[in-house]
Amino acid sequence: MGHPAAEAPVDAAVEPAPARRQIAAWAAWDWGSAAFNAVVTTFVFTTWLTSNAFAEPGEDLVAVTARHSQWLGWGLAAAGILVALTAPALGTLADAGGRRRPMLAVTSGIVGLCILALWFVQPVEGGMADAVRLGVILLGVGTIAFEIGSVAYNALLLQISGPRTIGRVSGIGWGAGYVGGIVLLVILFVGFIDPEVGWFGVTSEGGLDIRVSMLLAGVWFLVFAVPVLVMVPDRRRPGAPARVSVAGAYVAVGRHIAELWRGRRSTLRFLIASAVFRDGLTGVFTFGGVLAAGSFGFSASDVIMFGIAANVVAGASTIGAGWLDDRYGPRRLVTSALVVLVIAGTAVFLLHDAGTRAFWVGGLVLSACVGPAQSASRGLLARLAEPGRETELFGLYATTGRAATFLAPAAFSIAIGIGGEQYWGILGIVAVLALGLVLFVPVRYPRGLGVDGRRDVTPDGA
Structure with missing residues (x-):
């Protein structure tokens, strides 16, 4: 069973040029998503939630931090399981009726409200x-909504791009996310978190600086979620039923997986390989700050400065790599990025005694490769998607990714247990990236999809 695009590649002469306004509107959601990714789940809120700010008087601070971190881990794990169980079926339902935008609108609203509601998380004695x-x-509810919303958002990529422009458009989105993270982090750091008395007289008393930051982050996310809902088209698959039952959606997902196994096994193999290396890519940022502070002598302010610098580098490299994606193909870009990540990660491990300078150099090299690999992976899947079934396939993409989310944390912990020191965890992350690379390289794709660059999209349709 061949892929339709492989049988009738798109003619470069008739492929419409992407509308810049629609691309900007689509990328605005990625820009706004920094409020959840960078501020809530990475650098600000979760760090505060698992700190000793929530310890009752007289409690063991180490035990409190461990307990609250464990609660956070279990909560996010439960959210991941629910995403894995529901994302493909919800994607099928959205595809059937051409309802990607309504799905994105509802989930974006839930995410924004969850962020705003973090204002009510307050360290009060007796109720920590x-x-x-x-x-x-x-955080769990917001994560579920965000991940399901991302399924619909990623599927809309094909509504505003073609085989020759997917890489650039996807790169613009990922880059916008990193740049948005930089801007919002700087605003919050300068305005509320760093000064003793911030804007409008905000202080750290009772976590007010963090709680006010959550209000601004929630508004930020909701405002930048609007453009894609207004300006990006949402087309229904020709001949698709207007309504599909929930049970029918799960049946359709099972049928789709069986079809991939029988006729498009390369897509299924890519889903598996990408799940592994995407978890390694996530681990680079998840544990980067922990390693910087624990193994390379970074202060708390140094970690934040490194986080801002890492986002600058990741954003710039991702936007620039979009051109390389379209020119040379996402397969080559993902492979090259993973090779550099493995080499750079190994170098950081070997130079762990060199201090902050080694981590700055190695860490920024790693940051420069994470975004391009993520963006190219999304673009590659978009090229493989059957017309009208994009959201369903991105639902499987989310599910396989969630199924592998234990790999990087487990490898990180196991490596530390083997070496006895924190910096050994670097090897655990490198091992996951290397495994993803080994699984990805042998995968072969149908020609005519642009996976190997512009020359792979034959203009004559032959």
Whole structure:
């Protein structure tokens, strides 16, 4: 069973040029998503939630931090399981009726409200544990909505791009996300978190600086979610039923997986390989700050500065790599990025005694490769998607990714256990990236999809 695009490649002469306004509107959602990715789940809120700010008087601070971190981990794990179980079926439902934008609107609204509701997470004596539980619940619900919304958002990529422009458009989106993270982090750091008395008289008393930051982050996310809902088209698959039952959606997903196994096994193999290396890519940022502080002598302010610099480098490289994606193909770009990541990660491990300078250099090299690999992976899947079934395939993309989310944390912990020191965890992340590379390289794709660059999209349709 061949891929339709392989049988009738798109003619470069008739492929419409992407509308810049639609691309900007689509990328605005990625820009706004920094409020959840960079501020809530990475650098600000979760760091505060698992700190000793939520310790009752007289409690063991180390034990409190461990307990609250464990609650956070279990909450996010439960959210991941729910995403894995529901994303493909919801994608099928959205595809059937051409309802990607409504799905994105609902989930974006839920994410924004969850971020705003973090204002109510307040360290109050006698109620610290309840406050942490509330924070974990809101993070879990927000994560579910964000991941399902991302399925619909990624599928809309094909509504505003073609085989020759997917890489650049996807890169613009990923880059916008990194740049948005930089801008919002700087605003919050300068305005509320760093000064003793911030804008409007905000202080750190009762976590007010963090809670006000969540209000701004929630508004930020909601505002930048609007353009894609207004300006990007949402087309229904020709001949698709207007309504599909939930049970029918799961049946359709099972049928789709069987079809991939029988006739498009390369797509299925890519889903598996990408799940592994995407978890390694996530691990680079997830554990980067921990390693910087614990193994390379970074202060808290140094970590934030490195985070901003890493986002600058990642954003610039991702936008620039979009041209390389379209020119040479996402397969080559992903392979090259993973090779550099493995080499750079190994170098950081070997130079662990060199201090902050080694981590700055090696860490920024790693940051420069993470975004391009993520963006090219998304673009490659978009090229493989059957017309009208994009959201369903991106739902499987989310599911396989969630199924592998234990790999990087587990490898990180196992490597530390073997070496006895924190910096050994670097090898665990490198091992996951290397495994993803080994699984990805042998995958072969149908010609005519642009996977190997512009020359792979034959203009004559032969």
